[in-house]
Amino acid sequence: MFARLTTIQGNPEKIEDAIRVIENDVIPASKVLPGFKTGYWFADRKTGKMYSVTVFETEKDVESTEAAASQLRKQATEKLGAEVKNVERLELIARA
Template sequence: MYAVVGVWSMDESRHEEQQRTLHEQIVPLTRKQPGFVTGYWMRDAETGKSHTAMVFDDEESAGAFKRFVESRSREAAMAGVTADFFALVEVVADARGV
């Protein structure tokens, strides 16, 4: 498996708009991506940073998703979201609750 992970700076004055877009557009669109396994969108209220981790079956699917997100960086910036870190990584282990 492969993951696309990111750390994002968010314009806190646009938090409600960003959350609505996340739940109404981004999550459903991400679920439909080829090879998608699971995804997590997280927020650190102390720093105002968001963290994301999207897991895919294979490197090709993860790479296609990463390129798609990168192609939308202008739209994201207009919505007050910029990438501090964004990378495709190999998942080398995982643990799940019983």
């Protein structure tokens, strides 16, 4: 499996807003992406830094969904006044 790891800098005072955007917009849109397996969204309430890890069946799935993921990031960060700091593609090499 392969994953996309996204780092976002947001406002600590808008974490609850971020949760709503993730639950109402990001998760439903992510679930219909080809090869999507699961996703995890994390936040540091003190700093406003957020991370998302979306897991896909194949590397090709990650690559083929990049445009849709980019659009999702743009929409979500614009709603929250946040900024995408980094996006990485990673291979899952172990899990428990």
